[in-house]
Amino acid sequence: MSYSGGPMTEAMYYVLLALMRPNHGYQLMQLISQVSNGRVEMGPGTLYGVLTRMEKEGFIRITGNDGRRKTYEITAHGKLALKTEYIRLQSMIADSAILEE
Amino acid sequence: MARYSYKFNLIDFWRIGELESWYEHMAEKGYILHEMGRMMSKFKKGEPQALTYRIEVTPKQHIEEDHLHLLEDSGWDYVSSEQFFHVFCAPKERNVPEIHSDPTEQAESLQPFFKVMKRNAMIATFIILLCIPLLIFNFFISEAPLYFFLAEDSFMTYIPILFFFIILFDSWRGVFKLKQLQRQLQNGIPIKHQVAFKRRISVFLVVLMIAFVNFISILFSGVEQISYDEIKGEAPVVRLESIETDSTLHYDEELVNDVEAGRTLFLPKVVNSYESKRSKQLRYEYDGMLYEPSITNDYYKMPFSNLTNAFLDSLIEYNHFLTSSNAYVEHGSNYFDRLIILEEGDLFRHIFVTKDEHVLNVMYHGFATTDELIEQIEKTFKQMKGMDD
Numbered sequence: 001m002s003y004s005g006g007p008m009t010e011a012m013y014y015v016l017l018a019l020m021r022p023n024h025g026y027q028l029m030q031l032i033s034q035v036s037n038g039r040v041e042m043g044p045g046t047l048y049g050v051l052t053r054m055e056k057e058g059f060i061r062i063t064g065n066d067g068r069r070k071t072y073e074i075t076a077h078g079k080l081a082l083k084t085e086y087i088r089l090q091s092m093i094a095d096s097a098i099l100e101e
Numbered sequence: 102m103a104r105y106s107y108k109f110n111l112i113d114f115w116r117i118g119e120l121e122s123w124y125e126h127m128a129e130k131g132y133i134l135h136e137m138g139r140m141m142s143k144f145k146k147g148e149p150q151a152l153t154y155r156i157e158v159t160p161k162q163h164i165e166e167d168h169l170h171l172l173e174d175s176g177w178d179y180v181s182s183e184q185f186f187h188v189f190c191a192p193k194e195r196n197v198p199e200i201h202s203d204p205t206e207q208a209e210s211l212q213p214f215f216k217v218m219k220r221n222a223m224i225a226t227f228i229i230l231l232c233i234p235l236l237i238f239n240f241f242i243s244e245a246p247l248y249f250f251l252a253e254d255s256f257m258t259y260i261p262i263l264f265f266f267i268i269l270f271d272s273w274r275g276v277f278k279l280k281q282l283q284r285q286l287q288n289g290i291p292i293k294h295q296v297a298f299k300r301r302i303s304v305f306l307v308v309l310m311i312a313f314v315n316f317i318s319i320l321f322s323g324v325e326q327i328s329y330d331e332i333k334g335e336a337p338v339v340r341l342e343s344i345e346t347d348s349t350l351h352y353d354e355e356l357v358n359d360v361e362a363g364r365t366l367f368l369p370k371v372v373n374s375y376e377s378k379r380s381k382q383l384r385y386e387y388d389g390m391l392y393e394p395s396i397t398n399d400y401y402k403m404p405f406s407n408l409t410n411a412f413l414d415s416l417i418e419y420n421h422f423l424t425s426s427n428a429y430v431e432h433g434s435n436y437f438d439r440l441i442i443l444e445e446g447d448l449f450r451h452i453f454v455t456k457d458e459h460v461l462n463v464m465y466h467g468f469a470t471t472d473e474l475i476e477q478i479e480k481t482f483k484q485m486k487g488m489d490d
Contacts, residue, residue, distance in 0.1 A: 011203050025167065026174035044175040045157055045200035048168050049210045070167045 008085045011050050014040050015060075016082040022063050022073035054078070104146040106132060110139075111300035114186070115278045117156050119298035124154040124188070126298070137181040137188050140305055151193040155200050155294070156186050160213035172200060185214045201291070208286035215279050222272035229269050232262055245419035247411055251367045252401060254322050260315050264308060271304040317366075324363030324371060332362055336372040337461050337481035338398045344469040344477050345394055349381035356393070370402035383468075394467030403458040413439060413455050416462060420451070429453075436479050444471060454478055459485075 008016075018031045025047075032042050042050075051072060054060045059078030064071035074082070108127075112119050124134045124142075129151065132144035155177065159168065162184045169179060169187075176197035177189040191197040201207040249255035286292070332338060338360075341350065352358060360374040377395035384391055401416070403409050417429060429451075434440040436456070443451040450471050452463045459482070465474055482488055 009203070009205070011206060025171040029175065041198060041202060043199045043202035044171045044177070045210070046203040046206045048171055049206045053209070065167075067166055068170045 007088070008081070010040060011042060011046060012054065013082070013085055014042070015047065015050050015054065016074055016078050019060055019072055019074040019078070020082075022071055024064075024069045024071040028072075105135065106144045106146055107141050108132075108144065109141050109300075109305070110137075111303050111306070112298060113275060113278070113301075113303065115275050115282060116298070117158075117282070118293045118296040121154045121156055121294050122296055122298040123300070124190070125152060128152040128154075128190075134180055134188060134190070137183045137186065139183060152190045153193055153197070153294075154180075154188060154190045156188055157200060158185050158211055158214050159187060160210075161185075175200075185217070199291075204286040204289050204291045207291070208283045211279065211283050211286070215276070215283065218272070218276050218279060222269070222276050225265070225269045225272050229265055232265065236262060244421075245415045247415035248419040251403075251408075251412060252365055252371060252416075254318055254365050254367075256366075257315065257318065260311060263311060267304055267308060322363070322365045324361040324373065327360050327362040327372075329360060329374075332360070332372055334484060334486050336362065336370065336398075336400045336402075337459065337478065337485055338372060338374050338400065339396060339463055339465075339474070339477045339481055341376050341378055341394055341396055341467075343480070344396075344465075344473050345378070345467065347380050347383045347392065349383070350378040350392075350394070351381070353379050357395075367404060368401055369404055370400070372398065372400040374398045392468070394469075395465070396467070397462075397464040399462040401460040401462075403460065406458040409438070409455050409458060409460060413441075413453060413460055416460065417441065417453060420462065436482070440475070442471060450474055452478065454482075456482060456488075 014032045014036060015028070018028055018035060023031060026044075028051075029042055029044060029047055032040055032047075051060065051070075055062060055072065058075060059081055060072045061075050062070050063073050110120070110123075112123060114120075127134065127144060129149050131147055131149040133147055133150060133152070134142060134154070135145045136143040157164070157168075157172065159165070164182060164187045172189055173179060176195055177191050177200065180188040180190050182188070189200070201210075243249070246255070282292070329338065329340065356377040356379060357375055358377060360372070362370070362372045364370055375395070375397050377393060380392035401412065403412060428445070429441050429443045432440045432442060434454075437454045438457070439453070439455045441453040443449075445451075448466055448468070450463075450465045452465075452471070452474060454461050454463075454475075461478065461482075463474065463478060
């Protein structure tokens with residue numbers, strides 16, 4: 001299920017968001033939970049799968065590896081995909097004015 | 102002093118939820134998983150514990166360091182690995198969040214493993230396809246299948262092929278079931294962890310049973326060299342001395358003489374003898390060579406007499422090849438249940454007789470007459486232990 005533009009999964013979006021600052025494994029999990037106000041609780045297995053996949057597809061890169069943990073950060077390609085998704089989501093919210101009535 | 106106990110898994114690898122349930126159940130009984138193997142798992146005997154088990158599947162046959170530590174940092178304790186499968190556990194009271202919060206993502210994580218399973222099933226299929234011509238030959242072209250089955254343990258040749266078919270079936274079943282699991286996950290339905298597990302008679306046990314039967318039959322079947330004295334009274338074997346009149350007949354190093362007795366898995370007794378002698382004075386008219394009579398006795402004891410007729414028919418079909426003739430004639434008899442005779446020229450006689458569970462096949466080349474032969478066969482039958490006169 002490689003990402004080819006279009007809607008991103010929630011897991012992907014939050015991981016990219018969290019990796020705007022370099023981070024690794026467990027801290028990343030906690031950051032995602034914080035940023036989403038506890039709404040998104042990502043399991044470690046899920047996180048690992050998303051990280052591996054996005055690294056392969058060039059959205060994030062490994063900046064450090066001390067044997068125990070790999071540190072990741074977002075790439076320019078990843079930032080672009082994130083921005084695009086952000087704009088898409090914003091448009092969706094803006095178009096949903098009818099729900100605010 | 103740690104006490105360990107081994108148990109057969111008896112749960113298919115693709116029944117991930119059931120395996121997890123089983124380990125949890127064992128922990129409740131005080132058997133804590135120590136090592137997971139392909140067929141068996143090793144447990145450490147201790148206090149009952151309320152543990153949750155989860156199995157993580159990786160793309161390669163080992164788990165990466167960062168993957169392992171991420172799970173450990175999240176509160177899961179590593180237990181054991183077996184190829185693509187890695188077992189983690191956590192005490193229930195620790196309330197550790199699930200390893201996978203997104204079923205769709207988990208479906209993705211199973212894909213590399215699924216590819217390997219599919220590849221293995223393809224290889225097994227390819228091997229079986231190579232065996233198909235052999236099977237066709239065995240089943241459709243070979244003659245006298247019952248004879249080979251009873252007297253020559255022919256089922257043994259089918260056993261490796263049977264193994265392969267079982268493994269093939271099991272491989273593909275695993276592939277389909279795993280695909281099913283993937284689809285379920287892709288539809289957002291997580292693996293049922295609390296599912297009731299059933300430890301089933303698995304493929305492994307079936308294969309083990311077949312191997313056992315094979316082993317037993319090898320152990321009990323076979324023939325050994327034996328002397329005529331040893332089989333006297335045990336099997337009806339016609340000796341040359343009882344039908345030949347020439348006193349100068351003697352054994353010779355050049356001449357074949359052999360007696361073997363034993364059993365097969367299904368036939369309690371089998372005796373094959375070949376006797377030949379040469380005369381010092383008597384000669385054949387047509388070429389002047391010294392007279393050399395020979396007699397073959399093939400005796401088969403059926404496990405029960407209902408089998409005799411079917412076996413006889415198959416035996417004749419088998420011998421049919423050796424003598425390539427159609428002229429077997431069935432005769433009535435006061436003594437024998439069945440009597441079948443083939444005569445070729447003046448010198449060759451082939452006689453089949455059955456009585457109850459006894460089957461005898463005699464091939465004779467010499468001057469004695471058919472009647473003399475039959476008389477002797479009857480005598481040797483009566484000499485057998487347990488036969489009434």
